[in-house]
Amino acid sequence: MTTRLYYDQPELLEFDSAVEEISDMSGSEAGAGSRPALILRETAFYPTSGGQVHDTGWITVVGERVRVAEVVEAEDGRVVHYLETPALTGAEAHSRTGADGRFSIGAAVHGSIDAGRRRDHMQQHTGQHVLSAAFIELYQMPTVSFHMGEDYCSIDLAAAALTAAQVEKAEKRANEIVAANRPVRIRYVRREEAEKLGLRKLPPAERDELRLIEVTDFDLSACGGTHVGATGQIGAILLRKSEKTRQGVRVEFVCGGRAVAAARRDFAALTEAAALFSAQMGDVPEMIRKTFEESKGWRRQRDEALEELAEVMARAAVRGIGSSGDRGIGSSEPSGAVAPAERIVITRVFADRDAGFAKLFAQKAVRAGAGIVALVGSTVNPPGVVFAQTPGGTGDMGALLKQALAAVGGRGGGSRDFAQGGVPAGCDLEKLLRDAAAQIL
Numbered sequence: 120m121t122t123r124l125y126y127d128q129p130e131l132l133e134f135d136s137a138v139e140e141i142s143d144m145s146g147s148e149a150g151a152g153s154r155p156a157l158i159l160r161e162t163a164f165y166p167t168s169g170g171q172v173h174d175t176g177w178i179t180v181v182g183e184r185v186r187v188a189e190v191v192e193a194e195d196g197r198v199v200h201y202l203e204t205p206a207l208t209g210a211e212a213h214s215r216t217g218a219d220g221r222f223s224i225g226a227a228v229h230g231s232i233d234a235g236r237r238r239d240h241m242q243q244h245t246g247q248h249v250l251s252a253a254f255i256e257l258y259q260m261p262t263v264s265f266h267m268g269e270d271y272c273s274i275d276l277a278a279a280a281l282t283a284a285q286v287e288k289a290e291k292r293a294n295e296i297v298a299a300n301r302p303v304r305i306r307y308v309r310r311e312e313a314e315k316l317g318l319r320k321l322p323p324a325e326r327d328e329l330r331l332i333e334v335t336d337f338d339l340s341a342c343g344g345t346h347v348g349a350t351g352q353i354g355a356i357l358l359r360k361s362e363k364t365r366q367g368v369r370v371e372f373v374c375g376g377r378a379v380a381a382a383r384r385d386f387a388a389l390t391e392a393a394a395l396f397s398a399q400m401g402d403v404p405e406m407i408r409k410t411f412e413e414s415k416g417w418r419r420q421r422d423e424a425l426e427e428l429a430e431v432m433a434r435a436a437v438r439g440i441g442s443s444g445d446r447g448i449g450s451s452e453p454s455g456a457v458a459p460a461e462r463i464v465i466t467r468v469f470a471d472r473d474a475g476f477a478k479l480f481a482q483k484a485v486r487a488g489a490g491i492v493a494l495v496g497s498t499v500n501p502p503g504v505v506f507a508q509t510p511g512g513t514g515d516m517g518a519l520l521k522q523a524l525a526a527v528g529g530r531g532g533g534s535r536d537f538a539q540g541g542v543p544a545g546c547d548l549e550k551l552l553r554d555a556a557a558q559i560l
Contacts, residue, residue, distance in 0.1 A: 120196035122161035126330060127305065129241060129345040132232040134163045137225055138180075140197075154188075157200045157222070163232055164200060166192040170265035171244050171344045176232040178202070180222060187230075237345065239376060243272045245303060245334075245346040246293070246353045246374030250274065252319060252338035253292040258285060261320065263366055271359060271381075273371045281361050281368040290358045300351030301335040313341065354378060425476060426483075433483035436465050437491065462513070463488070464559055466552040468496045474503035478539060481507040485536075492516075494555050496548035504531070504548065505539045506555070512536065514559055523555045 121139075124131055140158040157178065164187060167173040173190040178200065189201040244267065251262040251274055260278040313329045314321065319340040322329070329341045334350060347353055354375030361370045373381050389400050396406040465484055469477055474497045481493040485507045492514055496504040504523070506516040512535075520538035524531055531540015542548065 121159060121198040123198065124161055124163040125165050125345050126343070128163070129305075130348065131163045132234050132237065134161070134230045136161045136228055136230060138222065138228060139224070141222055141224065155202045157202065157228075158197050159200065159228065159230070162190075162198050162200070163230055164190045164198065165237070165240070165345055166190040166198050168192050169342060169344050170247075171240055171267050172269075174232050174237055174240070176230065176236075179229040179231070180226055240267065241345050241347045242353050242375035243267055243373070243377065244342075244344045245332075245350070246297075246356045246372065247272060247274060248332060248334060248338050248340060248342070248346070249296050249350060249353065250289065250293045250356060250358075250370075250372060251340075252334065253289045253296070255319060256337075257289055257292060260368075271371050271373050271377070273369050275364060275366045276368045276370060277366070278368045280363070281370070286358050286361055286370070290356060293356045296334065296337055297350045297353050297356060300349050301337060302349050303346050304333045304335070305346075306331050306333065357381060426479060429476060429479040430483045433480050433493075434487050436467065436484060437463065437487045462490045462492065462559070464492045464494065464556050466494045466556050468498065468548045468552065470498045473497055473499040474501070474505070474539070474541075477503065478505045481505040482537075485509045485512075492559060494552045496542075496552055498548060500544070501541055502544060502546060502548065503539060503541045504529075504551065505537075506533070507537045508535075510536050519555055519558060522558070523551055526554070527551060 124134055136159040138157055139160050142156055142158075163174075164176065165171065165174045167190065174187075175189075176187050177184050178187055179185075186203040187200050188203045191199050191201070193199055247262075247265050247267075251265075254260040254262065254274075254276055258278070260276040260281075262274045263277050264275040266273045307328055307330055308316070310327055310329060313331065316331075316339060318331070319338055322341045330343055331339060332342045332344075332346055333339045352375075355378040356372060356374050357378040359371045359373060359381065361368055363369075389403060392403045392407075393400045396403060396410075398406050467477075467480065469480075477495045477497040481495045484493040484495075485491045486509070489509055490512065492506075492508045492512065494504070494506055496502070504520070506520045506523075508514050508516055515535045516538040517533045517535060520531055520533060520540055523529075524540050524542065527542055527546050529540050529542040529546070531538060533539055542551070
């Protein structure tokens with residue numbers, strides 16, 4: 120089992136060790152194939168576990184510096200370091216007798232942790248402890264899981280709901296603990312002792328000895344992660360979002376440097392929005408609300424105008440039956456209308472209006488009188504067709520559409536009175552509609 124230096128020295132960023140094993144193994148980021156991996160006698164690299172993501176950094180041997188891309192924990196307790204560049208493995212490593220002994224078993228190595236990444240993880244993880252304790256103190260909402268991502272972190276709370284006021288109060292309380300700069304201590308206790316200490320969450324009974332992280336006079340929990348030495352080092356704790364999940368409520372947050380970066384991005388976005396509205400930043404929400412309401416009105420007026428236009432064009436098409444060369448009102452493509460016996464068949468292709476308008480036109484046309492069939496298409500991307508008839512008509516629009524689309528590789532369906540579908544780009548809709556009309560006539 121690898122000796123984990125970060126357990127007692129989370130601030131340790133440089134260490135010396137020796138290679139115990141070299142192999143090709145598959146990590147979570149390896150994709151197809153495998154990557155060279157080192158197992159050291161001891162390590163300060165933190166492996167992904169407990170919601171915290173792994174460290175990265177470098178391992179140096181005989182002057183050669185190799186990047187550590189991923190660190191994972193094996194089932195037997197070893198810590199596996201995946202490297203970005205190939206190392207000697209297997210028999211080749213054992214047979215290596217060169218002067219440098221590079222990556223051979225027992226070779227002395229020097230490890231260097233990516234300092235910025237480690238400090239960021241220490242801030243986020245300790246901030247999570249403080250935030251989870253704040254939700255317990257204020258609302259008796261326990262944390263059931265923790266996730267650390269590249270840009271944000273989250274905790275899942277066992278709660279039915281969480282109000283904006285509760286979020287704000289928990290954030291305030293957490294930052295009070297940060298400002299108090301309370302010591303964060305590491306200690307080890309036997310499990311039977313831990314059961315009497317009132318831990319925020321007692322882990323499953325897997326180990327006799329537990330590693331405890333204590334935020335003085337505020338939180339005590341079992342954890343194997345890396346943490347800052349005092350709460351002041353966390354920096355600001357900023358709650359970004361809360362949402363309902365199957366487990367309860369998820370709260371997204373950022374701490375320290377991430378909080379500053381998030382605030383800067385928010386400020387930049389708000390500044391740009393204010394400039395677009397020619398308003399002060401504080402007025403942006405009201406300006407957005409006003410614009411949203413106006414846009415709803417514009418959309419409503421547009422929809423009403425399109426409906427009126429579709430009805431006028433549809434009625435004109437019905438009235439124009441028998442008029443030679445009739446193109447209809449507002450049409451961009453020729454249309455035809457045929458009236459055998461007591462049935463009227465209208466065909467039309469729109470090159471300047473989408474399938475939604477084609478559908479509206481067809482619906483208006485078949486309501487304009489009895490025995491009307493409307494075969495309508497649109498070439499606007501994505502192209503489509505609509506087949507409709509006056510309710511209760513003698514045709515079967517669903518079957519007719521299915522037959523028409525089968526000939527061109529389209530897809531769609533519908534009922535006897537109404538059917539619609541899509542066609543491949545470049546399809547000759549004029550021909551498709553003529554052929555379909557011929558089936559009716």
